[in-house]
Amino acid sequence: PYPFFLAHPLQTAPAESLGDAADWLAEWKWDGIRAQLVRRDGQVALWSRGEELISERFPELMQAAAALPDGCVLDGEVLAWQGDAPLPFAQLQTRITRKRLTRRLLDDVPAVFMAYDLIEHGGADLRAQPQSARRARLDILLAEMVTPVLRLSPVLRGDWSALAAERDRARERGVEGLMLKRADAPYGIGRTKLDARGQWWKWKIDPYTIDAVLIYAQRGHGRRAGLYSDYTFAVWSVAADGTRTLVPFAKAYSGLSDAEMREVDAFIRSHTIERFGPVCSVTPELVFELGFEGIQPSPRHKSGIAVRFPRMLRRRLDKRAAEADTINALRAMIGSATAAQGVKPG
Numbered sequence: 001p002y003p004f005f006l007a008h009p010l011q012t013a014p015a016e017s018l019g020d021a022a023d024w025l026a027e028w029k030w031d032g033i034r035a036q037l038v039r040r041d042g043q044v045a046l047w048s049r050g051e052e053l054i055s056e057r058f059p060e061l062m063q064a065a066a067a068l069p070d071g072c073v074l075d076g077e078v079l080a081w082q083g084d085a086p087l088p089f090a091q092l093q094t095r096i097t098r099k100r101l102t103r104r105l106l107d108d109v110p111a112v113f114m115a116y117d118l119i120e121h122g123g124a125d126l127r128a129q130p131q132s133a134r135r136a137r138l139d140i141l142l143a144e145m146v147t148p149v150l151r152l153s154p155v156l157r158g159d160w161s162a163l164a165a166e167r168d169r170a171r172e173r174g175v176e177g178l179m180l181k182r183a184d185a186p187y188g189i190g191r192t193k194l195d196a197r198g199q200w201w202k203w204k205i206d207p208y209t210i211d212a213v214l215i216y217a218q219r220g221h222g223r224r225a226g227l228y229s230d231y232t233f234a235v236w237s238v239a240a241d242g243t244r245t246l247v248p249f250a251k252a253y254s255g256l257s258d259a260e261m262r263e264v265d266a267f268i269r270s271h272t273i274e275r276f277g278p279v280c281s282v283t284p285e286l287v288f289e290l291g292f293e294g295i296q297p298s299p300r301h302k303s304g305i306a307v308r309f310p311r312m313l314r315r316r317l318d319k320r321a322a323e324a325d326t327i328n329a330l331r332a333m334i335g336s337a338t339a340a341q342g343v344k345p346g
Contacts, residue, residue: 001036001038001045001047001051001073002036002073002119002120002125002127002187003189003190004034004036004049004075004190005075005187005188005189005190005200006190006191006200007179007191007200007201007202008191008199008200008201008202009201009202009204010180010201010202010203010204013160013164014160014163014180014201014203021158021159021160021163023182023183023184024180024181024182024183025131025132025135025155025180025181025182025183026155026156026157026158026163026166026178026179026180026181027116027153027154027155027156027178027179027181028153028154028156028170028173028175028177028178028179029170029175029176029177029178029179029202029203029204030077030086030114030153030175030176031079031086031089031174031175031176031293031294032077032078032079032080032086032089032092032114033048033049033054033077033078033079033092033096034048034049034076034077035047035048035049035054035075035076035077035078035113036073036074036075036076036119037061037065037068037073037074037113037115037150038072038073039065039066039068039070039071039073040070040071040072040073040123041070042070044062044065044066044068046058046061046062046065046078046113054078054096056101057095057096057101058078058095058111058113059101059106060106060110060111060149061078061111061112061149061150064113064145064147064149064150065113065150067145067147068141068145068150069121069122069141070123071120071121071122071123071124072118072120072121072122072141073118073119073120074115074117074118074119074138074150075115075116075117075118075119075187076113076114076115076116076117076153077114077116077153078092078111078112078113079092079111079112079113080092080095080109080110080111081110081111081112081151082110085173085174086173086174086175087109088174088294088296089294089308090294090296090298090306090308091108091109092109092111094109095109095111110149111149112148112149112150112151113149113150113151114151114152114153115138115142115150115151115152115153116135116138116152116153116179117134117135117138117187118134118135118138118141119134119187121137121141126187127186127187127188128186128187129186129187130183130184130185130186131181131182131183131184131185131186131187132183132184134187135155138152156178163178166178167203167205168205170205171205176202176204176205176293177202177203177204177205178202178203179200179201179202179203180201180202180203181199181200181201182199182200185199185200204293207291207292207293207313208291208292208293208294208295208307208333209289209290209291209313210235210289210290210292210329210330210333211287211288211289211290211316211319211324211325212233212234212249212250212287212288212290212325213233213234213235213246213284213285213286213287213321213324214231214232214233214264214282214284214286214287214288215232215233215246215248215281215282215284216231216232216248216279216280216281216282217229217230217231217232217268217279217280217282218230218231218232218278218279218280219278220253224261227262227265228264228265228268228269228280229253229261229265230251230252230253231251231252231253231264231288231312232248232250232251233248233249233250233251233288233290233310234246234247234248234249234284235247235249235303235325235326235327235329235330236325236326236327237326237327238326238328244322246284247302247303247327248302248303249301249302249303249305249307249327249330250290250292250307250310251310252288252290252310252311252312254311254312255291255311255312255313255314256312256315260315264286264315267282267285267286268280268282271283271285284321285320285321286315286321287315287316287319287320287321287323287324288312288313288315288316289312289313289314289315289316290307290310290311290312290313291310291312291313292307292308292310292311293308293309294307294308294309295307295308295330295333295334296308296334297334303327305327305330305331305334307330
């Protein structure tokens with residue numbers, strides 16, 4: 001595969017920082033596995049962004065890719081797909097984590113490759129060509145393909161106001177927001193500098209948020225090896241008789257500054273209840289606002305819930321532990337998320 005071109009997160013309104021919307025191509029930000037589909041020398045391969053060969057996990061994609069012209073590389077996203085919409089990422093993960101691909105798994109979690117860039121064609125490296133030119137060639141290539149598993153990521157049209165309205169409906173479509181790519185951008189390597197001309201941006205929807213209590217801590221790694229920096233968080237479960245217990249549901253280690261991390265580390269050391277090797281239980285007093293991208297039922301977790309990409313948004317100094325959220329708030333998020341996508345929970 002080629003080195004993957006990566007996007008920067010967009011923190012401001014695009015009208016303020018990116019100029020005219022006509023200079024940009026907008027697409028959905030798909031919630032799948034970033035990958036390159038390679039067809040060379042009569043062979044096909046599927047490489048993940050981490051440069052892992054995942055071809056054997058997606059035989060239907062390999063079969064469809066065999067119809068691509070030789071000397072061709074598509075950049076895009078592997079998605080679990082059913083009908084006209086993507087399935088939750090948690091279902092796609094089963095295609096990676098299961099030791100054996102059964103016929104039932106292939107039927108229950110069908111996969112597609114959602115292509116959004118063409119970086120090699122006819123054996124020629126197209127990365128120096130403008131985004132708009134690569135996209136035009138991709139449109140022509142996939143128009144000639146008759147297969148439902150190789151799909152073309154649609155380009156969204158409109159001014160910034162219209163695109164913002166599309167972004168607001170992202171969760172209904174099972175996507176994370178929008179990708180914004182300069183029409184004249186070459187395909188770079190990694191994340192280019194912010195002042196570089198050929199820039200990609202990810203304009204994501206706001207995360208789910210919940211207020212949770214820190215109950216366990218573990219020492220970190222690397223430069224944070226001397227600090228308690230990996231935390232387990234819990235929310236309240238309220239029994240029929242009113243009894244309240246804290247139920248762990250997420251682990252997070254990112255989002256705090258070094259100074260904030262040192263403050264929390266000092267609290268943990270002076271409020272440790274028990275030690276279990278590198279982990280310790282902590283007096284449940286600190287409340288944090290957590291953000292996460294997705295939420296799903298999970299029988300493998302004690303809480304019955306799994307969240308995706310949890311991180312600390314801020315420490316809630318204004319809240320006591322008793323004021324943290326309940327597990328019912330998380331369950332309500334699952335209900336709203338699955339209803340928006342038309343997926344049955346559980």
